[in-house]
Amino acid sequence: MSEDVAEDVYARLKAYEGRASVVGGAGKDLVNEPMIRHWCEAMGDTNPAYAGPDAMAPPTMLQAWTMGGLSGHAGRSEAFDELLGLLDGVGYTSVVATDCEQEYLRPLRPGDRITFDAVIESVSERKTTKLGTGHFVTTRMDVRAGGELAGTHRFRILKYAPAAQGRPRASENSARPRRPRPVVNRDNAGFWEGVTRHRLLIQRCDGCKTLRFPWLPGCNACGSPKWDTVEASGEGTVYSFVVMHHPPFPAFTATDHAAAAAGPYAVALIELAEGVRMISNVVGVPHDKVRIGMPVRLEFLRADEDLELPVFRAVQGSGG
Structure with a gap:
């Protein structure tokens, strides 16, 4: 892809920043004790704060209450699908999830009704990675309980064209492969x-x-x-x-x-x-x-x- 074409594609991608991907989404279930119990059993988390009459949901369950299952959610806009279609159309047909970030503003408790909105927060410049060349797309979901902001969930993917997998040169064959890099973030x-x-x-x-x-x-x-x-x-x-x-x-x-x-x-x-x-x-x-x-x-x-x-x-x- 020439630089001129790449710049034109990037300008078209940037136009999607700030556009909604979900408007007025609603959790299919109220925050409830059975889902909290199953989550804690799967995670091996025995914190007493997550059980009993005054239980709260583990904060890391934030996204779980917004999942739409196979039938999806009402309120989904066409913007995100259009963005992915544009990336597919210029050859960035592969996708990998790269990371997510969550912020917690207030605890969720059984009986809370969850609503949420999601927005396309950013599209990166063209990046070249070991997987290939493409763009990072970040969406932000604002999660509310009873109309009050309870937390945010950011999710980032890379839409890319896979790098050519040619045979390595002799010099590359002689170099010792590197171990995978650990993920280092603000928590660790x-x-x-x-x-x-x-x-x-x-x-x-x-x-x-x-x-x-x-x-x-x-x-x-x-x-x-x-x-x-x-x-x-x-x-x-x-x-x-x-x-x-x-x-x-x-x-x-x-x-x-x-x-x-x-x-x-x-x-x-x-x-x-x-x-x-x-x-x-x-x-x-x-x-x-x-x-x-x-x-x-x-x-x-x-x-x-x-x-x-x-x-x-x-x-x-x-x-x-």
Whole structure:
């Protein structure tokens, strides 16, 4: 696509910013206890705030109350479909969801009637990614309970033309593939900053002092948004594990940190001495020697020039 054509397409896409995609949408069910219970059971969330006569809905259920199911919602405008059609028409026929953001302004409780409006908030300039070239489209949904704004939900997709998958050049073949990058956001940035300093940091609630991992914006136990951190000792045990056989991923090849060459490797749920659990790799023993209850110790793996990861080495003499 020439630069002139790309600029014309972008101008047409920008015209959709601010246009409504849903007007006067209504939740198909009132906020209700059975859906809250099913959600909490699926998430393993036992916070007492989500049960009993004064129950509130978990804030992360915000979007769940707006879902239209197979029949969709009344009030859907044609603007969003037109935008997607325009992108399809110029060759951006593939789509991938990239991320979402939510803001919570007031709790939702059983009996609340949910209404919402959605708008096309932004369309990015043309971007080139590893998947291909296209545009990021962000929609914002304003969710109301009894007419009062309860929260917002932003959802972002990439509409793109897939990159050509030609055979790699010899120089590319010789370069070691890079590990997938972790998603770093405002909620977990402090954890990854700690990793760069070889510190494994666990969140601790300021209110009830409960430790939690992975990092979250609020406490599952008491709901407090305030927290500090404690540094893990690095001692732990294998609580559970799986062995990855397929598909093979060339980035996970044999090093002094991994016992299996370009084949199966162990992904474990590690229970730290502090009581929280985290997912990582077990290294230092073959994948078929990893066992539940195996003692492990934290170390940091330099995966490439930009990425360092916490992994857990089997304590000497603990192999099966």
